[in-house]
Amino acid sequence: MDNTRDPYVAGAFYPDDYKQLKNDITSYMDIEPPVINYKRLIGAIVPHAGYIYSGRTAAYAYNIIKNCKKRDFLIIGPNHSGYPSYPAIYPDGYWNTPMGYARVNSALSGKILLKSNIIRDDKEAHMIEHSIEVQIPFLQYIFNSNFSFSPIILGNQGQPVARNIAETIETLEEKPFLLISSDLNHYNQYDKNNELDSIIIKDIEELNVRKYYEDLKKYGISACGYGAIAILMMVTRQMKGKIALLNHSNSGDYGSGHSRVVGYASMIAYK
Numbered sequence: 249m250d251n252t253r254d255p256y257v258a259g260a261f262y263p264d265d266y267k268q269l270k271n272d273i274t275s276y277m278d279i280e281p282p283v284i285n286y287k288r289l290i291g292a293i294v295p296h297a298g299y300i301y302s303g304r305t306a307a308y309a310y311n312i313i314k315n316c317k318k319r320d321f322l323i324i325g326p327n328h329s330g331y332p333s334y335p336a337i338y339p340d341g342y343w344n345t346p347m348g349y350a351r352v353n354s355a356l357s358g359k360i361l362l363k364s365n366i367i368r369d370d371k372e373a374h375m376i377e378h379s380i381e382v383q384i385p386f387l388q389y390i391f392n393s394n395f396s397f398s399p400i401i402l403g404n405q406g407q408p409v410a411r412n413i414a415e416t417i418e419t420l421e422e423k424p425f426l427l428i429s430s431d432l433n434h435y436n437q438y439d440k441n442n443e444l445d446s447i448i449i450k451d452i453e454e455l456n457v458r459k460y461y462e463d464l465k466k467y468g469i470s471a472c473g474y475g476a477i478a479i480l481m482m483v484t485r486q487m488k489g490k491i492a493l494l495n496h497s498n499s500g501d502y503g504s505g506h507s508r509v510v511g512y513a514s515m516i517a518y519k
Contacts, residue, residue, distance in 0.1 A: 249349055251341030253371070257378040258346055262299045262385060266346045272299055273389045276307040281494050286518035289316050290489050291426030291480045293452070294386075295512035296325060296379045296473075301499045302431070306386065308494040308514035314390045318425045320353055321387065321397040322360075322417070324476040325379030325429030326405065333403035335366055335413060336373035343381070343399075347388040353396035356424060360398065364416040366409065367400060377401050379429040379473065398424070405475025407461050414482035428480045430473025432511030438500045444469050445511040449493055452477060452515065455485040471511075480517055489519040 258264040263272060276299070292309040295302035327336065339361065340354035360367060374380070380399040387395055402409065417423065433444040448469055451460035457478055464474055471477065484491055493515050500509040 249342050252349065253338065253341065253343045253374060255345050255381060256376050257381055260298070261378055261382050264346050269346050269385055270389065272303065273386060276303040277311060279304065279307055279311065281308045281311045284312065284492060284516055284518060288519045289313070289318070289425060290484050290487060290517035290519065291428060292517065293428045293430060293477055293480065293513060293515040294383060295431050295514070296382045296429045297431055297499065297510060297512065299382070301502045301504065301510070302512040305495045305497045305512040305514045309516055310386045310390060312516055313425070316425060319391060319395040320356060320424040321395060321427050322356065322400070322424040323380045323383055323397050323427045323429060324400045324402065324479060326473040326476060327373060327377055327401040327403045328379065328472065329377070330403050332370065332373055334368050335400050335402050335409065336370035337361060337367050338371050338374045338399045339369045343384055345385050345388060347385050348393060350384050350388060350393070351396045353398045357398040359420060360416060363419055364413065366412050367416070373401060374399060383427060383429055402475045407457070407478065410475045410478035411482060414479045414486070417479070417483050418486055426480050426483060426517070428473060428476045430471055430477050432471045432513055434470040434472070434510050435508045438498065438506035438509050441498055441509045441511050445496060445513065449496065449513060452481060452491055453493060455481050455491065457481050484517040487519060489517055491515050491517045
């Protein structure tokens with residue numbers, strides 16, 4: 249198709265073969281997430297590492313997302329390169345994966361661009377960023393082609409940027425499901441990494457944005473999509489919702505060794 253973003257990390261972060269990819273996701277989804285009693289789903293936090301490390305943790309959220317009646321997703325993740333520093337949205341077209349084509353919601357992207365004074369239309373910024381790409385096959389597995397999404401990546405993830413984007417989302421009459429792509433702390437020893445993860449998981453569950461940013465700095469916690477997480481915290485608090493932990497793990501649980509691990513969490517925001 250014209251106006252299509254081709255996959256960048258297929259064959260690296262996840263299989264580039266349709267059958268293998270589908271089989272892998274099927275195996276990850278074969279879990280029972282905790283029972284969450286909700287009236288409305290607001291969003292979720294999911295990791296974005298290679299599927300062999302974080303796919304099973306991500307599946308805890310996707311097992312709840314599969315029951316979501318809302319099929320419009322606003323996916324927000326970090327720009328790992330840090331450039332550009334402004335929030336960049338991919339406004340229209342399609343994203344291709346081994347599972348087919350996923351449609352970008354141009355109407356939603358257009359509303360966000362109209363309402364925000366900091367988000368910019370920048371397809372090029374998305375071309376080599378994996379944090380959003382790795383979520384698309386999970387959504388395709390669940391919904392086939394019956395969903396749409398708008399992707400935003402963040403360079404600057406400071407609290408003012410997060411607040412600006414949260415306020416933009418709050419002005420939308422029809423709020424999309426907020427899918428937040430972030431790993432947690434990086435490259436500490438297994439037990440220490442889990443300890444640092446537990447600090448911000450508690451802050452997230454308490455929707456304490458101020459303490460969350462303070463703890464990131466105080467303890468040197470390197471959650472790569474911390475600003476995206478803050479956006480969900482702010483929106484959830486404004487909606488008088490809650491965020492609950494579904495599953496936590498780290499790369500050491502899946503054979504990478506215990507000396508330098510990366511943390512992963514699957515969390516759900518709801519009312």
